[in-house]
Amino acid sequence: MKNIVFLVLLFACISCTSQTSQSPGSTFVFRGVNVIPMDKMEILSNQDVVVKDGKIASISPASTIQHEKNAVLIDAKGKYLLPGLAEMHAHVPPVDDIEPMKDVAKLFALRGVTTIRGMLGHPRHLELREKIKSGEIFGPRFITSGPSVNGTTANTAAKAESLVRDQQKAGYDFLKLHPGIKKENFAVIAATAKAVNIPFAGHVSFDVGVWRAINAGYTTIDHLDGFIESLVPGIENIREEDAGLFGLYLADKADETLIGKLVDSLLAHKI
Structure with a gap:
């Protein structure tokens, strides 16, 4: 060993x-x-x-x-x-001090992880990414999302569009979506992301649902978020607070015959 x-x-x-x-x-x-x-x-x-x-x-x-x-x-x-490993759901400290970030980057690299995908971005992550590229800081290739896009930061169509454009202009590699986004604001996020050519990934808001997320162009759906809900008939009539964490309270209502359809759709959209 x-x-x-x-x-x-x-x-x-x-x-x-x-x-x-x-x-x-x-x-x-x-x-x-x-x-x-x-x-x-x-x-x-x-x-x-x-x-x-x-x-x-x-x-x-x-x-x-x-x-x-x-x-x-x-x-x-x-x-x-053996080849270098890739951590596709990494978390680098989202803080103003770059020193803890340097420690995390070093720990990844020294354990054979040569690529990380940061899933909760911070403005200083852009600096960290560039300093790793230049060799000033030792660490793995760093792909970073922007700060959280969620039901609070994107609670109107105007805020949603502005947030997407600002993060793309700042130079983040992709958008990290978190819960609470309403479907009408998500539509703006997806359309704007496509227009400015920035990918989006992460959680799937309850109001959005997995089927809409798949068709809108998610690059990855993390934590299998929304998968159980997508298998529940009549989910549109169920309140979010009754679903439980990651749909736990709905598991017994899931229609398992829909699993194949879900998997086929994920594969077809390369998710």
Whole structure:
């Protein structure tokens, strides 16, 4: 286990710092390593793995390839290597002080997570993202949402449109939606997001519902939010406060024959 962790850390360091700090053409060779692939249930023993410009260039049986003269050689015999991991629902502290953010970014990277998707944005996350890109701060590739879009911050059509445009202009990667949004304001959010080309993801408000969310273009629906409600006949006649957290109180009313339709729709919309 220590051998696996060590190489994950080392590969993470290479992947995270390769965003800007490596010179063009930087090459690393893990020699004699055991590779744990993600596409098959077996270990590729005694391989040479070449990483060039931060990307895996080749995986070959040990000592069968010629490496570049200036390549950095890493003796990995007897150790294990696996690809960097991606945390697609990360939380970086949404605070004014960047120091705690730096600590979180470092912890992700040092545990082999080379990409994170921040799900509750803050203006200083934009600074963190750029400093990671430049190599000033050590951390994984950082994809960040803007601050919460919810039933309070987007409680009118005008506020909803302004919020979307402001976050896109600020440079956030996507919008994070939280509960409480009315369907008429959600329609404005979805239309404006499409117009300014910024994705949206996160929770599905009760008034919006999963079917409307799918058709509107959610990129991801997190926590399976609204899934149970989408399976309940007559959900439009049920009050939100009677649904419980994530539809818990409605689970016994769900029509399981609709699950296939829901899954097919999610797949068709690439959610």
